[in-house]
Amino acid sequence: MIFTNISILDENMQLQENMYVGIKNEKIDYIGKEMPFTDYGESYPGKGKLLMSGFYNTHAHSPMTLLRGYGENLALQAWLNERIFPFEAKLDGNAVYWGTMLAMAESLRFGIVSTTDMYYFCEDMVKAIEQAGTKDNVGRGVTNFTDSDLYSLESFSEMKALYGNYHNTAGGRIKIDMSLHAEYTSNPKTVQQMAAYTKAIGANMHVHVSETKLEHEECKARHNGMTPIQYFNDLGLLDSKTTAAHCVWVEPEDMDIMKEKGVTVASNPISNLKLASGVCNVPELLKRGINVSIGTDSVSSNNSLDFIEEMKIFAISSKEKYQDPTAVTPTETLYAATRAGALSQGREDCGKLAVGYKADVIVLDIMKPNFVPVHDMVNNIVYSACGGDVVLTMVDGKVLYKDGVYTTIDLEKTMFETNKATKNIISQL
Amino acid sequence: MIFTNISILDENMQLQENMYVGIKNEKIDYIGKEMPFTDYGESYPGKGKLLMSGFYNTHAHSPMTLLRGYGENLALQAWLNERIFPFEAKLDGNAVYWGTMLAMAESLRFGIVSTTDMYYFCEDMVKAIEQAGTKDNVGRGVTNFTDSDLYSLESFSEMKALYGNYHNTAGGRIKIDMSLHAEYTSNPKTVQQMAAYTKAIGANMHVHVSETKLEHEECKARHNGMTPIQYFNDLGLLDSKTTAAHCVWVEPEDMDIMKEKGVTVASNPISNLKLASGVCNVPELLKRGINVSIGTDSVSSNNSLDFIEEMKIFAISSKEKYQDPTAVTPTETLYAATRAGALSQGREDCGKLAVGYKADVIVLDIMKPNFVPVHDMVNNIVYSACGGDVVLTMVDGKVLYKDGVYTTIDLEKTMFETNKATKNIISQL
Structure with a gap:
């Protein structure tokens, strides 16, 4: 997967705009201002979005x-x-x-x-x-x-x-x-x-x-x-x-x-x-x-x-x-x-948006009123963002959540089964 | 407008399910368990949603x-x-x-x-x-x-x-x-x-x-x-x-x-x-x-x-x-x-989901993992909801915001003009 034209918070927590980030074999393989030659497969259009560590x-x-x-x-x-x-x-x-x-x-x-x-x-x-x-x-x-x-x-x-x-x-x-x-x-x-x-x-x-x-x-x-x-x-x-x-x-x-x-x-x-x-x-x-x-x-x-x-x-x-x-x-x-x-957690190769690190990353939708203006993006993420601004979550290079949809979890069934198990316990009390 | 088959928090903050709420002339005109005879115009399907006061x-x-x-x-x-x-x-x-x-x-x-x-x-x-x-x-x-x-x-x-x-x-x-x-x-x-x-x-x-x-x-x-x-x-x-x-x-x-x-x-x-x-x-x-x-x-x-x-x-x-x-x-x-x-604010006819009150109401999407299970809906709204769960905001019976879209505000222009005005001020400092 390659994120194109996306804003990122780099490993020094600095905002960089219009970047390209390539993911390969569970890892962050490329971060740069130019479209890389390597073919990373699916492309994620990053306009109005921000990529950072999960x-x-x-x-x-x-x-x-x-x-x-x-x-x-x-x-x-x-x-x-x-x-x-x-x-x-x-x-x-x-x-x-x-x-x-x-x-x-x-x-x-x-x-x-x-x-x-x-x-x-x-x-x-x-x-x-x-x-x-x-x-x-x-x-x-x-x-x-x-x-x-x-x-x-x-x-x-x-x-x-x-x-x-x-x-x-x-x-x-x-x-x-x-x-x-x-x-x-x-x-x-x-x-x-x-x-x-x-x-x-x-x-x-x-x-x-x-x-x-x-x-x-x-x-x-x-x-x-x-x-x-x-x-x-x-x-x-x-x-x-x-x-x-x-x-x-x-x-x-x-x-x-x-x-x-x-x-x-x-x-x-x-x-x-x-x-x-x-x-x-x-x-x-x-x-x-x-x-x-x-x-x-x-x-x-x-x-x-x-x-x-x-x-x-x-x-x-x-x-x-x-x-x-x-x-x-x-x-x-x-x-x-x-x-x-x-x-x-003993995950030394995680928690940083840097080449060679595991691709545990998230995307925030920053075209929301609570992200404007940007005097400092880090301030906005910590103080102004809301949980609902997360639009993509990737673990080890695999997209697990995107725009409300899960790729590995059957949400409806999970909610149903959790409710059922809860009611079952309550009925025994 | 009429909200159909929707969960509501009523004026006593009690959860009621599968309700009908009709809006007319800026006000809440009907709340009941049956579909009313009155024609309220547009229907909002309320399954998986919760209606409450704004x-x-x-x-x-x-x-x-x-x-x-x-x-x-x-x-x-x-x-x-x-x-x-x-x-x-x-x-x-x-x-x-x-x-x-x-x-x-x-x-x-x-x-x-x-x-x-x-x-x-x-x-x-x-x-x-x-x-x-x-x-x-x-x-x-x-x-x-x-x-x-x-x-x-x-x-x-x-x-x-x-x-x-x-x-x-x-x-x-x-x-x-x-x-x-x-x-x-x-x-x-x-x-x-x-x-x-x-x-x-x-x-x-x-x-x-x-x-x-x-x-x-x-x-x-x-x-x-x-x-x-x-x-x-x-x-x-x-x-x-x-x-x-x-x-x-x-x-x-x-x-x-x-x-x-x-x-x-x-x-x-x-x-x-x-x-x-x-x-x-x-x-x-x-x-x-x-x-x-x-x-x-x-x-x-x-x-x-x-x-x-x-x-x-x-x-x-x-x-x-x-x-x-x-x-x-x-x-x-x-x-x-x-x-x-x-x-x-001196708005005696506001702030309650009750017939006769102004229709200043919001809808939350409760089919989200953070709303499950429901031991008590009021607890979930105050402690478990996130701002992004609001999917509709109505003031005086008019829908002003729905699923990220504004009916009275040009969001893109507002973000552009706010950024411009901010940069203009910063450049003078």
Whole structure:
């Protein structure tokens, strides 16, 4: 495929107009001002359009589309205990498959090419993702409320099997991460064993960290004043390449450790506002050179996968909280949404519109009133675009979404099956 | 026109499916489960669609679309002094006309049917709004940094002429409000004279109140500890029906006055976050029964008119700031975005999907992945919809926007002329 006469945001986030971009063998093969000699096949007329890197969503629970808008306006504990947990107890593989498929359809609509997920029934998730053509770092969240050995847990065997069967499959689109749910849902022995195992196999670690003040303070009370980051570091968990979701309440000492250990933050600004958890100190994390990426969290606390909206809230919620309108620039935000996310997922050849990189790209329709005038295109993308402006999403060189139409997903069937599975669960409650 | 087999959010914000809604003489004439006998002309097939009230944007500076994304990442004073003020000094009527037209196009795309505006070159604004077919409460913001009498000010004579020539014209679509910019841009004599004049002619008042902490504190220092609300009340300004924009820093005593005087709050959550001004205490205002509506502020501090996004941030930013995830429900949010706004604009027959009300309505495409499943449609509209889901906007029974096409606005020409006017101004700086 070749994009012709198209505006692009290049790898330095600079706007270039009237460009030609050729895609070959899953990769960006050519970027230039002239029509190349190579025959790239189908031509995409780019007038009035903008081509850029797709988005990498670094913290999600995709199947929770099934719980979109379920149990709103409740305090956290009531929401979890009266709504989320009873619903989740009735889940099955079929529901998870369709819930994941729906999440992939929504992701593609909003320009997300790759997701870092933590959930269960992971084999069903993998099947949906395989079919959808998206990328995903799938993790089986491990919890342990007993004294048992990690190695005797069912969730651990599932995770191990998953890694063996699916890691780096579908041409590398699917990766399996090790995933510990959180400090408050396990114990030191489990953490230590997870740390050792993850390091031994060279996998990535995905974990919830300091999402709420309560979680953060209770951890300190339980572990001699150690914060979740200090506790995990102490037990070796951060010796593997780690993505820490939320990090709303991390302290300066935690940031020192995160910087030293190369931890990526997956900040989930909308979920954090909506659940009244707080606002991640993105300005300070960026100042220290920590890799900060963006996640949506689940749609049951968001309640959408509109990544353009997520970028805007990422930037502006930090400005208010930390009283600096100059902090978290649109360029920093766009980097967090693309390259920083790809790096956290171990996808070094992704997240940049540059020759040799994987063709995970999106097209925005910029002939819309909200894109005019253009004083600075990056400002317009982060602050003025809306999710509906995405008109094409391509993963590994394959068009998966174009003008509302999916090439790998039967949207009508997905909506039907998701509704059916949801109603089925509700009827059992 | 008749909408057939359509889902609706009725006047009680309840979802009803497979409904018929007939429009006649600018009004909603019929809502029922059966096809009516009356011939309403053109039929709109409503399968997979949702009909609801349009949005009333109660605080904006529409022509500032020209400054979208201009001078980002600056602190407030540098932004105003180095960018906004020099740019605005070069404005002319032609630029304002096209900037307003662009704002109307963007508003219609995102379901806004009516706007409360404060700016200058108001006659050019009125002409654009007349042409666009939208509704607007236009105000000529009055400032006075001298000792002069209000009645000798050019801005006052412009406002007076505007009121005489345009108030309640275009079938009531265009209203002229009296508009005092703010406490810090005038003096007690001006406020007193504005208050008396506004009361005498029975007009609405539109004013900025306690947007930043600095403004709020400096007012108290200048006026014997009186906050902006107390100062305005003391001088009689609130004796007229008042819309107070921002109200981020109002105090409990201010809220008592606002409740007593029937002041409407126009909360601008995105602009307040982006400029790091703070977060309006919407939970407390609602608890006291104060009429709270939603504004976008100008796109130079937003930077879009995506009202669906604005609703979501209205709800979730308050939840975090005031530490209560149960506060500001989707139903309260939708009321603020519709009926509360219409009331603040003196449009008593607007903002409700009910027989006899003006047909200011929008249609959302709900056959999108982000609308599935439907545990509660109001939750989905406020938290899961995106601006791009609006597929039809009707004002006073006339379709102004449908599937990306405008019936009253030449979008291509508007984008061209806005770009030209912007470049012309930039070239003079």
